[in-house]
Each structure stands twice: as structure tokens, then as C-alpha cells.
Amino acid sequence: MLMQHIGVGYFGYYRATAYAMKHSLMPEIAKLRMKALNFWDKHGIRAAADAFDVSTRTLYWWRRLLRTGGPEALIPRSKAPLVRRSRHWHPDVLKEIRRLRTELPNLGKEQIFVRLKPWCEARHFTCPSTSTIGRIIAGAHDKMRMIPVRLSARGKARLIKKRSVKPRRPKQYRPVKTGELIGMDAIELRMGDLRRYIITMIDEHSDYALALAVPSLNSDITSHFFSKATKLF
The missing domain is CATH 3.30.160 (Double Stranded RNA Binding Domain)
Incomplete structure (x- = not known):
């Protein structure tokens, strides 16, 4: 059986399809900006600014985006900063938080803050807040979590084996015939x-x-x- 795409023999079919899909999937805010620019062409920039409650500078900016990048340029981009802030705490402060979590297994951030604040003041370090301590613990690779040693009936350390959860079906398994799975x-x-x-x-x-x-x-x-x-x- 011969199979071929439906656009074979029609010049510009796929280009028109891509153009239609591009405009049908545009966000509402991009459609609103396009509508404002069309309103500008018909009724003038002052009327468009009053009708859409934007400044003339914004309309000029939208027109420049449309001319340089097409309708896709009217879609708002992410306003997240390119260079994000990162935490930079003294290594001794991080070691002290880990020490407290080790000596007092899985100590909470509120209790850590009470013990960490006088320690930082004595060494002239900036003490992180309670919420920052929680983020530092969550950002650690092991969550600064310590599993306490469990003792047996005779007082010896008991080794705890983690149970491996076996999946019902291996990920790579694919049935090859009907009724197999x-x-x-x-x-x-x-x-x-x-x-x-x-x-x-x-x-x-x-x-x-x-x-x-x-x-x-x-x-x-x-x-x-x-x-x-x-x-x-």
C-alpha cells in the first residue's frame, strides 16, 4: 500500500498549515497586542492607547517586536533574571549545622537556629534565619539527615537493610504478542x-x-x- 502525506502536490501547503497553527496557538495576550496594533493602523495611535489602556511608547515597542520577530515576538518572554542569586555562607557555618544535625539526629531548623545564633555571634559570623537554615538543609545532597543506630536486645548495633521495591514489570520489557501482558x-x-x-x-x-x-x-x-x-x- 502506497502511503504519502496529504500535502503532496500542493505548493505552499505546509507553509500555510504552519502559519495557521502558529496563529491558532498564540496566547491571548499576544492576540491582544496584535489587535491593538491593528487598531492603531485604522484609528491612530492616540485612540489605540486610550482603547487598550497602554502608553504610546508601549505601542511603538510592540510594533518594533512585530517587525523584527514576527507575531511570535509579541508573546511575553520570561522575566526571570538571567543571573540568579545563590547562597554563599561560610563553610564553618555549614559544618556547624551539619554537626548539630549529627549530634542531635534530625534536629529541626527552629532548634538549630537557637543553638547556632550564639555560636555565630561568638565568631562574628552572620547567622542565617530559620527559613534559610531549612533551605540549606533541603539543598544538601543528603539533606543532612542521619539515621540513628538501632540497638538489638543485647545492646549491639543492628544493621538495617533497606528493602528494594521490585517493580511489577521491568521498564525495558515490551510485549511482543497479543495476550502476553x-x-x-x-x-x-x-x-x-x-x-x-x-x-x-x-x-x-x-x-x-x-x-x-x-x-x-x-x-x-x-x-x-x-x-x-x-x-x-
């Missing part, structure tokens, strides 16, 4: 005191879906639905 779920619908359930099934390879409304979700009804669904494949 099926996803099932249940939806509960309520209307007053009445409850109804919908069991859904979808095949990951063929996207074939099946749904059945049932009065309950007991094991007999679920197994019956599963047996009927497996016969389809």
Missing part, C-alpha cells in the same frame, strides 16, 4: 446507597480493551471475568 483494574461507582463495579482489562500489545459491570468484586466474579478474558486471546 494484560492490565486489569476495577472502578467503583456510587449512587446513594447503591454500589456498582466495573472490571476493565486492556491488552498491552494490541490495545484491545474489555469492560464488565458487576454487582460486587468477590473472588468468584473476578475469576469468571478473568477466565472469559483469557479465552479471547
Whole structure:
């Protein structure tokens, strides 16, 4: 079967399509600026400034943006500063915060501020505020968090093993045939005191879906639905 794009043979089809999509997806504020410039061309700059409640300088700026960059230039850009402020605290202050969080495991920022302020005053350091201490802790790679040692019944340190959560399906796994991987779920619908359930099934390879409304979700009804669904494949 021969497949080709619908614009083959029509000169300028894709250019016109891109132009239409560009204008249809423009934000409302860009459309408002374009409308103000068109109003300027018809009724003059003073009338446009009064009608859209902007200054003449703003209208001249919008026209310059339109002439240099096209309609896309009327979309407001981000006003975030290019050079952002960053925290620069003395390394000793950071070490003291970490020491307090280590000696008193997971000490809160309010309690750290109470202990850190006299320490900074004695060394003529600027003491960070409570909220800044919280951001410093959150910005650390390990959150300055210490796991306290747990003791066994005999007083020895007990090693805690982290349980690894195994996914139901590996990320790289993709079914190659119909019926190899099926996803099932249940939806509960309520209307007053009445409850109804919908069991859904979808095949990951063929996207074939099946749904059945049932009065309950007991094991007999679920197994019956599963047996009927497996016969389809």
C-alpha cells in the first residue's frame, strides 16, 4: 500500500498549515497586542492607547517586536533574571549545622537556629534565619539527615537493610504478542446507597480493551471475568 502525506502536490501547503497553527496557538495576550496594533493602523495611535489602556511608547515597542520577530515576538518572554542569586555562607557555618544535625539526629531548623545564633555571634559570623537554615538543609545532597543506630536486645548495633521495591514489570520489557501482558483494574461507582463495579482489562500489545459491570468484586466474579478474558486471546 502506497502511503504519502496529504500535502503532496500542493505548493505552499505546509507553509500555510504552519502559519495557521502558529496563529491558532498564540496566547491571548499576544492576540491582544496584535489587535491593538491593528487598531492603531485604522484609528491612530492616540485612540489605540486610550482603547487598550497602554502608553504610546508601549505601542511603538510592540510594533518594533512585530517587525523584527514576527507575531511570535509579541508573546511575553520570561522575566526571570538571567543571573540568579545563590547562597554563599561560610563553610564553618555549614559544618556547624551539619554537626548539630549529627549530634542531635534530625534536629529541626527552629532548634538549630537557637543553638547556632550564639555560636555565630561568638565568631562574628552572620547567622542565617530559620527559613534559610531549612533551605540549606533541603539543598544538601543528603539533606543532612542521619539515621540513628538501632540497638538489638543485647545492646549491639543492628544493621538495617533497606528493602528494594521490585517493580511489577521491568521498564525495558515490551510485549511482543497479543495476550502476553494484560492490565486489569476495577472502578467503583456510587449512587446513594447503591454500589456498582466495573472490571476493565486492556491488552498491552494490541490495545484491545474489555469492560464488565458487576454487582460486587468477590473472588468468584473476578475469576469468571478473568477466565472469559483469557479465552479471547
